[in-house]
Amino acid sequence: MRPYEFIRNGPIQHQLPVRIVGVGSGFDYGLNGLSHYGLEDIAVLRAQPGIGVIAPADHRQTRTALEASWNLPGPIYYRLGKAERTEVPGLDGRFEIGRVQQLREGHDVLMVALGSVAAEVVGAAGDLAHQGVSASVLLVSSVAPPPADDLVRAMQRFPLVVTVEAHYVTGGLGSLVAEILAERALGCRLVRCGVRERVDGQCGSRAHLHERHGLSRASLAATVQREWGQVVR
Numbered sequence: 001m002r003p004y005e006f007i008r009n010g011p012i013q014h015q016l017p018v019r020i021v022g023v024g025s026g027f028d029y030g031l032n033g034l035s036h037y038g039l040e041d042i043a044v045l046r047a048q049p050g051i052g053v054i055a056p057a058d059h060r061q062t063r064t065a066l067e068a069s070w071n072l073p074g075p076i077y078y079r080l081g082k083a084e085r086t087e088v089p090g091l092d093g094r095f096e097i098g099r100v101q102q103l104r105e106g107h108d109v110l111m112v113a114l115g116s117v118a119a120e121v122v123g124a125a126g127d128l129a130h131q132g133v134s135a136s137v138l139l140v141s142s143v144a145p146p147p148a149d150d151l152v153r154a155m156q157r158f159p160l161v162v163t164v165e166a167h168y169v170t171g172g173l174g175s176l177v178a179e180i181l182a183e184r185a186l187g188c189r190l191v192r193c194g195v196r197e198r199v200d201g202q203c204g205s206r207a208h209l210h211e212r213h214g215l216s217r218a219s220l221a222a223t224v225q226r227e228w229g230q231v232v233r
Helices: 004-012 041-046 059-069 115-130 148-155 173-183 206-212 217-232
Strands: 019-023 052-054 076-080 100-104 109-113 135-140 142-144 160-168 189-195
Touching: 041 052, 041 076, 041 142, 041 160, 041 173, 052 059, 059 076, 100 115, 100 148, 109 115, 109 148, 109 173, 109 217, 115 135, 115 160, 115 217, 135 148, 148 173, 160 173, 160 217, 173 189, 189 217, 206 217
Parallel strands: 019 076, 052 076, 109 135, 109 160, 160 189
Antiparallel strands: 052 142, 100 135
């Protein structure tokens, strides 16, 4: 947060090939308290034209994303998680600039994830399958440039889209998807799962904070089941 003005006035304004690395996205430093949460970085940086924003979901995709983007012109912000052993099921390190990665196929609901919380989303989709709801899961790691065409093609197939991010719902993945949905005049319903309330002094593990803010596997499955019931009613 503190160097934001320097990023804007320096590498963005002059289009310098500076690489900015933010470690500990979302609630990764949850035990250190609210001053260490990373819940607004996507919002403030994607507001600036001229900077790439990349949010790998695990350590294998981080390597691929770095290799794919390191020599690109202009500045890039990398939003990295702290849990170096986390691996998102079905991802296998895949990454492309301006594209999504498909993690799971489904035909009822589309779930779109950002960052390492995608592991919870894949787990929730598996639980939903046992409850009779078939969920497709996409991962957005290239935030800027955004995978607009991929998202449009996917959203056209589903009546319900659910975005999931360890970030404030304002300005992050949910806002990005809402913008695309509105500008392309798509008819699906959007539900944004993320941090909606002002964070207070309560701290805890990442798992605890995900549960508190509705981002755990069980919470996400319950949200989708409830919203899907509204769609098919």
